[in-house]
Amino acid sequence: MLEIKNLHVSIEEKKIIKGLDLSINKGEVHALMGPNGSGKSTLSYVLSGKDKYEINDGTIDYNGKNLLELDVDERANEGLFLAFQYPMEIPGVQTSFFLKTAINSKRKYLGQSEMDALEFAKLMKSKAEELNISTEMLKRDLNVNYSGGEKKKQEILQMSMLSPKMAILDETDSGLDIDALRIVSEGVNKLRNSENSFLVITHYQRLLNYIKPDFVHIIADGKIVKSGDYSLALELEEKGYEEISQTA
Amino acid sequence: MAATEQTIKQVNTLGSSDYKYGFSTDVDEIRPPKGLNEEIIKFISAQKDEPEWMLEWRLNAFKVFNKLPKPQWAKLNIPEIDYQDCYYYSIPKSLKDKPKSLDEIDPEILKTYEKLGIPLKEQKMLSGIAVDAVFDSVSVATTYKKQLSDLGIVFCSISEAVKTHPELVKKYLGSVIPVSDHSFAALNSAVFTDGSFIYIPEGVRCPVELSTYFRINAMNTGQFERTLIIADKDSYVSYLEGCTAPMRDENQLHAANVELVALDNAEIKYSTVQNWYPGDKEGKGGIYNFVTKRGACRGKNSKISWTQVETGSAITWKYPSCILQGDHSKGEFYSVAITNNMQQADTGTKMIHIGKNTSSKIISKGISAGKANNTYRGLVNILSKAKNARNFTQCDSLLIGNQCGAHTVPYIESSNSDSMVEHEATTSKINEDQLFYCQQRGLNSEDAVGLIVNGFCKEVLQHLPMEFAVEAQKLVAISLEGSVG
Numbered sequence A: 001m002l003e004i005k006n007l008h009v010s011i012e013e014k015k016i017i018k019g020l021d022l023s024i025n026k027g028e029v030h031a032l033m034g035p036n037g038s039g040k041s042t043l044s045y046v047l048s049g050k051d052k053y054e055i056n057d058g059t060i061d062y063n064g065k066n067l068l069e070l071d072v073d074e075r076a077n078e079g080l081f082l083a084f085q086y087p088m089e090i091p092g093v094q095t096s097f098f099l100k101t102a103i104n105s106k107r108k109y110l111g112q113s114e115m116d117a118l119e120f121a122k123l124m125k126s127k128a129e130e131l132n133i134s135t136e137m138l139k140r141d142l143n144v145n146y147s148g149g150e151k152k153k154q155e156i157l158q159m160s161m162l163s164p165k166m167a168i169l170d171e172t173d174s175g176l177d178i179d180a181l182r183i184v185s186e187g188v189n190k191l192r193n194s195e196n197s198f199l200v201i202t203h204y205q206r207l208l209n210y211i212k213p214d215f216v217h218i219i220a221d222g223k224i225v226k227s228g229d230y231s232l233a234l235e236l237e238e239k240g241y242e243e244i245s246q247t248a
Numbered sequence B: 001m002a003a004t005e006q007t008i009k010q011v012n013t014l015g016s017s018d019y020k021y022g023f024s025t026d027v028d029e030i031r032p033p034k035g036l037n038e039e040i041i042k043f044i045s046a047q048k049d050e051p052e053w054m055l056e057w058r059l060n061a062f063k064v065f066n067k068l069p070k071p072q073w074a075k076l077n078i079p080e081i082d083y084q085d086c087y088y089y090s091i092p093k094s095l096k097d098k099p100k101s102l103d104e105i106d107p108e109i110l111k112t113y114e115k116l117g118i119p120l121k122e123q124k125m126l127s128g129i130a131v132d133a134v135f136d137s138v139s140v141a142t143t144y145k146k147q148l149s150d151l152g153i154v155f156c157s158i159s160e161a162v163k164t165h166p167e168l169v170k171k172y173l174g175s176v177i178p179v180s181d182h183s184f185a186a187l188n189s190a191v192f193t194d195g196s197f198i199y200i201p202e203g204v205r206c207p208v209e210l211s212t213y214f215r216i217n218a219m220n221t222g223q224f225e226r227t228l229i230i231a232d233k234d235s236y237v238s239y240l241e242g243c244t245a246p247m248r249d250e251n252q253l254h255a256a257n258v259e260l261v262a263l264d265n266a267e268i269k270y271s272t273v274q275n276w277y278p279g280d281k282e283g284k285g286g287i288y289n290f291v292t293k294r295g296a297c298r299g300k301n302s303k304i305s306w307t308q309v310e311t312g313s314a315i316t317w318k319y320p321s322c323i324l325q326g327d328h329s330k331g332e333f334y335s336v337a338i339t340n341n342m343q344q345a346d347t348g349t350k351m352i353h354i355g356k357n358t359s360s361k362i363i364s365k366g367i368s369a370g371k372a373n374n375t376y377r378g379l380v381n382i383l384s385k386a387k388n389a390r391n392f393t394q395c396d397s398l399l400i401g402n403q404c405g406a407h408t409v410p411y412i413e414s415s416n417s418d419s420m421v422e423h424e425a426t427t428s429k430i431n432e433d434q435l436f437y438c439q440q441r442g443l444n445s446e447d448a449v450g451l452i453v454n455g456f457c458k459e460v461l462q463h464l465p466m467e468f469a470v471e472a473q474k475l476v477a478i479s480l481e482g483s484v485g
């Protein structure tokens, strides 16, 4: 699915990612943990194609394609999804209209016709219900005056409607209350299958109780310093980054 | 016709998909020589079989025009206009003898409107909308006339109204925009050709949208629209105008005078979707859109609401205004003005508060892209008798790219201490993070800009009649094509 080799990234001359390797296969869930400022969000932006980042070295292969050559929207329409750490507000644009536009952009890219209005309404309703999002919410402007947790849920709604191949969740758990955390995790688990993959960025082992990862990676100063299975997350909880990084 | 062939060639070489109304229609025209003089005014009047009083009115306006100084172009860069190098009248030959039915009209002209999405034939007419179709200097046809006249509503071309309703025309023409107002008002009064006339009788709520579709076709020809709308006591009307023109290398003039009169408790809702040819990317060609629009809320409790979506024209100069004479009368102005490439727009409104408890609301959204310049210029004037007057003004500007400009010039004059005036203004650049977010959801960069800008304009667009809101949203997106790299 995704193969990152020797990635070096800088922004405004400042080196942020310094030789990162990561390989994610179909059907796998990878967790990425690491201290503040270690480069997790930067990695998610580079994968989704945000400009201003300079790729100094390395390659990224995405399903046999050179990911770095694709535009942001091409990557998205090829099934790459980023649930933002800080989702954007778009004033004047109804949430439901935004969802419809996103779905139809993808369908257009894939050479399919627009989704029928009724079919769309049904899909949105059922997905929103699963995530406990009210229809009132969907009539409001996208993310405008949403609470922090509501924004995160909205990201997961978009994800489940677009059913991506490769989803990156950047600290989706931060800001969610206990019930929402469970609901969102269930949403993710429901989407999980042998054909898609997840990269879950988090600071908390708690999320990984709900979304069981196949692999856990620890990133520090722009490099993956340790990889392991689920038990690495437990070990990290106990010892903290400092000690784990030293034993790497 | 050689000229038309040339145009078609030009359009082809431009190869621009951006402006989809850029075609021209090959018709035989009646067109007197270029130049502005008494002869041409007499010619226009004679062509229209006008009564003597109308010709005198025109000739007097021409005298006034010759005495008036040219308007001062504040923020606009306008080349000298040579009035003698312009045609003032052009009509398709087939329309000379006032066709009695659509069968007598040149099929090419009917086809033109069909292509523009305005079918005029009975079977295909748009439902819920009555249309007056103006082609260069003449009205081609007006739909739903019979149904409307059963309600006592008059909806026809101004040329026809001069003959059929002279008492109303004499009473109201020039009563809102005096001939001597400024030189364009005087010029229009001297040489106006066609436009619409609407009279809504007392107590009648017009059941359909009334609309005029202005099409400029002939080369080197100015279009001098004249529209007059009168809403009698307790009546209501919603009116919409649309405008397009072929793509040409030369600049063409559309100078309109539009007057609205609302009597006691009457309401007029006037919407414009202006999509004149804007010129090419280098600023060659395009329409000069110099328009004077003014509404008088004469009666108590009357209301006039202007909504405009201005996306076309090389230069737009217009300030739809309200004179709030009647006590408790209301004026509103909702505007979206988009300028891209080399376009210039200087637009806004004037709200003149005269009566007691009058209120006005101004919402203006200016969007600039490319090397374009966009100015909001507004005046809120509260006179001493306008006790308790209220105004709220909000002007937001959005910039796309680094080479465009946005300017806000609000004038407020208040001679009344109980009045309240609020003004808010913002200027921002289109947010890169919002664009990235939309693109991450699969929208291409142009769709992302279209979506964000439509969101920015929502407060204005929602005031358009439903039937046109969707079209307007598309137009907003299309006019910004190529604005992000």
Ligand SMILES: Nc1ncnc2c1ncn2[C@@H]1O[C@H](COP(=O)(O)OP(=O)(O)OP(=O)(O)O)[C@@H](O)[C@H]1O
Binding pocket: A011, A012, A014, A016, A034, A035, A036, A037, A038, A039, A040, A041, A042, A043, A085
């Ligand atoms: N535009 C920028 N200019 C300069 N430095 C930047 C810029 N963007 C990010 N950085 C820096 O890059 C480093 C990595 O940031 P990043 O957001 O990837 O961290 P993170 O691992 O996601 O942290 P957190 O856990 O706090 O979300 C930080 O030191 C940050 O300050």
Ligand SMILES: [Mg+2]
Binding pocket: A040, A041, A042, A085, A170, A171
């Ligand atoms: Mg982060």
